[in-house]
Amino acid sequence: MQDASELVDEDARPSEFVEALARGLAVLESFDASHLEMTLSEIAARVGTTPATARRSLLTLVSLGYVGQNGKRFHLTPKVMTLGSAFYFSARIDEVLLPELRQIVDTFGDASSVAVLDGHDVIYVAHHSTQRARRASAVVGARYPAHATSLGRVLAAGLDDDRLEAWLDRLAPVPLTAKTVVCKSELRRLVLEAREAGYATTVDQLDYGITALAVPIRLDGATIAALNSSGYTGLVTPDALVAERLPDLRMAATRIAQASARYPVLASVLRAR
Template sequence: MIEPADKPPEFVEALAKGLAILQAFDAGHPEMTLSEVARRVGLSPAAARRSLLTLGCLGFVGQEGKRFHLRARIMALGSTFYLSARIEDLLLPELRAVVERFGDASSIGTLDGQDVIYVAHHTVQRARRAAAVVGARYPAYATSIGRVLLAALPDDLLERRLDALDAKPLTSRTCTDRAALHAELMRIRAAGFATTVDQLDYGITAIAVPVRDGNGQTVAALNSSGYTGIITPELLIEERLQELRVTASRIGQAMARYPILAAMLRS
């Protein structure tokens, strides 16, 4: 179970355990036994059992024999964020406009620890590759969105993130060397955009720019991606960079009108 760095006296361990269990289920672990859940979350079997039974009573977890699984009610938690942040009204129209102009796909994501979480996405692509669906999370170091967000961190926080990073090669082109990644992030910080080629998965070439709130703080990043071999970073810069910057500026203006959106995206 992930422990927060600073826990206030009011910290509720039981709630933290339940949330950790919900997050333990994923594409690679759609169903698990009690012992598997306990091992994956780092809890005793007794503690995991209590949480699973509670989550089951609330309708978030189901059980078939000895194996536990999520139930559809869990989707309500994500939809609550989606609706209260007004993703449909404020972000998706901008992504649709980007895709209508350039084709391919466009996403908005925010930083969560060492990962990027995609909060809005639109695409005309149908490729079988890593999907940037809403709610998907991927290692920040391997995505254009993630690199923009990492580059925007204060120096001390960035150094701590890089020191704690356990970068794995997701493709043969993934940059996992700390010094090389730091140098790339410094280049991104200076340039104000990031490009990636086959870093997260083969076939993905992307460009991303920061989305800033009314105080100039980077709270999210916007990207446009295409197929490697059809599109190049140079072409993305030439054809899409300026439009992405204009779109990011409009999103920032929307945040000024609806400040809670920036607060909800801020890491």
């Protein structure tokens, strides 16, 4: 896992950049579904810092109530959710995005999400799905490798040529299934294809059983986020998704973009990084 401070290029850091704050945030981000509880040494390894540095951040976060301790192991506390809820309501996620996702799911079933690009990952900022047990449902805040998602390919397609090449140069694609495309030249071709078509489809790239279609959400000519609709491989095909769902997805993306223009905070937080 990369240190949060390393996610900002040193040349791009403002003179007021606070290294200690960046490391504290990296500690919070080191916890995920696979790392619910960790020791000090495990957290230090995940963050890429020394145990002494990680300890200072942890003790500060424990004092503030964002991290709890059980013996030698640390875990997040519910207080962390207040950070996400502030974003959720200030960005009007419940007013603007969720109604569109519910409409898509009511019409086609399955699941629908809005995501933004964060480095080489996509982050779900809104999600709605039918309740089925065939696969785990994505949740708001979930982070997935962009190269293995229709959302990620659409978002990468929204980068200009120079930024796309820089993005691909730093990309280290990992196979998540036997079908995951990890060849950079092939990924470049797929991203450029998505840019030309205005949408992207994937089959069993992120996980087996997921077939998805995504479209960009554009504001003032720039891609600020992406919207998708996904179904179960075997029940839907990419061609069927395009034929049946693409028009509705594009209309929903247009409405979201128009709403974003009315809510500056929403437009700001949706802009792909």
